[in-house]
Amino acid sequence: MSRFLTEKTKKLKPYIPGEQPKERKYIKLNTNESPFPPSEKAVRYASEAAERLMLYPDPDSAELTAKMAEELGVLPKNVIMTNGSDEVLNFAFMSYCDENTPAFFPDITYGFYKVFAEINNVPYEEISLRDDFTIDLKAYDNKKGLVVIANPNAPTGIFIPLQELERLIASDRNRMVVIDEAYVDFGGESAVSLINKYDNLLVTGTFSKSRSMAGARLGFGVGCPEIIEDLQKIKYSTNPYNVNRMTAAAGIGSLCDREYFDKNCKTIVENRAYATEQLQRLGFKTTDSKANFIFAASDKISGKNLYLKLKEKGILVRYFGAERIKDYLRITVGSKEQMDALISQIADILEETK
Numbered sequence: 001m002s003r004f005l006t007e008k009t010k011k012l013k014p015y016i017p018g019e020q021p022k023e024r025k026y027i028k029l030n031t032n033e034s035p036f037p038p039s040e041k042a043v044r045y046a047s048e049a050a051e052r053l054m055l056y057p058d059p060d061s062a063e064l065t066a067k068m069a070e071e072l073g074v075l076p077k078n079v080i081m082t083n084g085s086d087e088v089l090n091f092a093f094m095s096y097c098d099e100n101t102p103a104f105f106p107d108i109t110y111g112f113y114k115v116f117a118e119i120n121n122v123p124y125e126e127i128s129l130r131d132d133f134t135i136d137l138k139a140y141d142n143k144k145g146l147v148v149i150a151n152p153n154a155p156t157g158i159f160i161p162l163q164e165l166e167r168l169i170a171s172d173r174n175r176m177v178v179i180d181e182a183y184v185d186f187g188g189e190s191a192v193s194l195i196n197k198y199d200n201l202l203v204t205g206t207f208s209k210s211r212s213m214a215g216a217r218l219g220f221g222v223g224c225p226e227i228i229e230d231l232q233k234i235k236y237s238t239n240p241y242n243v244n245r246m247t248a249a250a251g252i253g254s255l256c257d258r259e260y261f262d263k264n265c266k267t268i269v270e271n272r273a274y275a276t277e278q279l280q281r282l283g284f285k286t287t288d289s290k291a292n293f294i295f296a297a298s299d300k301i302s303g304k305n306l307y308l309k310l311k312e313k314g315i316l317v318r319y320f321g322a323e324r325i326k327d328y329l330r331i332t333v334g335s336k337e338q339m340d341a342l343i344s345q346i347a348d349i350l351e352e353t354k
């Protein structure tokens with residue numbers, strides 16, 4: 001740290017991404033990436049776009065935005081494309097929170113919300129999940145400020161039915177609600193269908209998980225035109241060229257390849273059911289995940305111990321260590337082969353620790 005760093009930044013605790021090890025080839029089940037390569041169309045379009053890298057990209061990403069809007073069944077003026085969905089989430093904190101407008105989100109959820117609040121000097125309250133890890137939406141009823149809900153939630157994978165979310169959104173039309181749908185393609189139901197009804201709703205999504213494009217950094221926000229204008233204002237005040245040429249082209253390629261996308265989502269859902277059943281057979285308790293990960297705990301071994309032993313055996317999973325979830329691991333759903341390797345290593349570890 002240099003002696004010039006401000007007090008505020010000194011205190012900032014950055015988000016800690018899952019490990020991306022370089023020293024050894026692991027079976028990576030720790031950051032919810034897809035086990036499948038991106039669509040061939042995405043790869044081809046990106047490489048064609050690379051030939052024009054001397055030119056700035058279109059700051060409006062107009063072609064990609066139009067394609068995305070078509071996919072979502074909304075208009076281009078309802079959509080903003082961003083550098084990962086992390087960027088649109090940060091834009092939402094920048095647009096809709098300040099010292100007097102706090103943020104509210106669950107105590108167990110995506111770790112970045114807290115960081116966005118802190119870096120933007122926004123007070124925040126973390127609202128406890130119920131004992132069964134479900135979100136108690138009623139607890140948000142009298143909270144004035146920005147409400148951020150990941151649906152399905154991370155790292156629990158638990159999904160809230162749209163009807164219940166709509167009640168939350170409708171209960172106070174003078175409060176902005178952000179629904180982070182990073183995992184919605186694996187069995188949830190999108191709140192995008194509500195954006196024309198509520199001008200206090202922003203839905204965010206990403207190409208990182210279901211579209212196998214974590215390395216491209218592409219996300220989006222969907223809302224009424226006024227909300228999109230707000231977010232565009234922040235974008236043009238920070239980084240107008242937030243989506244690079246290759247990524248925009250890859251995004252269009254991915255959206256043009258519906259069949260491949262559907263097939264991969266279906267496979268993940270099947271592999272999730274398979275691995276969940278196998279884990280339960282080994283005595284694990286699991287949440288009802290609608291995401292591309294499984295949240296699981298065994299009373300035969302601590303979360304930390306199992307995480308370390310799996311790592312020794314070449315399998316990386318995510319261990320958080322927070323008090324309420326210290327027995328749990330978040331395990332990304334990978335290919336059938338990866339799930340078989342995971343289950344057989346866990347069976348061995350449980351046998352060894354008997």
Ligand SMILES: *Cc1c(COP(=O)(O)O)cnc(C)c1O
Nearest residue numbers: 084085086110154182206208219
């Ligand atoms: C992965 C994830 C994101 C962000 O993904 P990007 O790669 O920035 O698009 C946002 N929210 C949740 C809950 C996530 O798990």
